Amino acid sequence: MKPDDTFEAKFFQVICLTLILFFVVDVNTQAADITDGMIGYWPLDGNAKDMSGNNYHGELDGKVKWEANGRINGGARFDGKGSHIKVAQKDLMPKTLEFTVVTWINGHKAQDWAAVVSARGTAKQAYWMGYRPDDTLAYVWNNDSKETWDWQGSIKIPEDTWALIAVAIGKTKATAYAYTAATKKLAIAENKIAHIEQAPSNFVFGKDDCCGQRFYQGILDEVMMFERTLNKDEIIRLATIGLNVESKNKLATSWGQIKEVHGSN
Secondary structure: OOHHHHHHHHHHHHHHHHHHHHHHHHHHHHHHHOOOOEEEEEOOOOOOOOOOOOOOOEEEOOOOEEEOOOOOOOEEEEEOOOOOEEEOOOOOOOOEOOEEEEEEEEEEEOOOOOEEEEEOOOOOOOEEEEEOOOOEEEEEOOOOOHHHHOOOOOOEOOOOOOEEEEEEEOOOOEEEEEEEOOOOEEEEEEEOOOOOOEOOOOEEEOEOOOOOOOEEEEEEEEEEEEOOOOOHHHHHHHHHOOOEEEOOOOOEEEOOOOOHHHHOO
């Protein structure tokens, strides 16, 4: 081998190692950054504890059942007849313009306008993420504005299959996401309206405290809440790879690669 060939081979190895190191560092940075602005993280693995370190723990109504086979470890099953989880009723009141709620679901609405997550404790400064009568994903914001909950043209919520759904609210638009695990497809819709700062309170999983019976029926798992607007890449990451959370009290929770077997039904 010529000296020049040896030099070129070593140079090529150095370049390759540098690129690999850059990729590893970049992936780890992204995994850490996605937790920025996290308000709460409820894995729902046999309890309703908030594992973000912020201690916004949930309280069961006694009718929620624990499932061994959730999307990630266990999950919580709601009967569609009133079972729900109240979350830090006196303490959780994020005052924010940017807001994102993400969760895995496997079920469907028991009634029209059923809520997956809702917060009706601060008069019109309410929050709600759930089902419109046409089974599309909508939300409540802007002092209960019809432009939010009566949003036309959103995406269909997958029924009785594992799906990660999210609504990411920003200053000039809100984006609805639904990732179906079985098909590995992500549906997206944008509601291009201005949003204002709100301070919702009295959060509940599985029902809406407004206007009669509005219950979710099925399994919820891995509920997450952020005081910022998650983007498409972050939603895809949560749906396909996972999340590392290092909470304020140094409790570490790691998500591994999601097993395909969980997405088979």
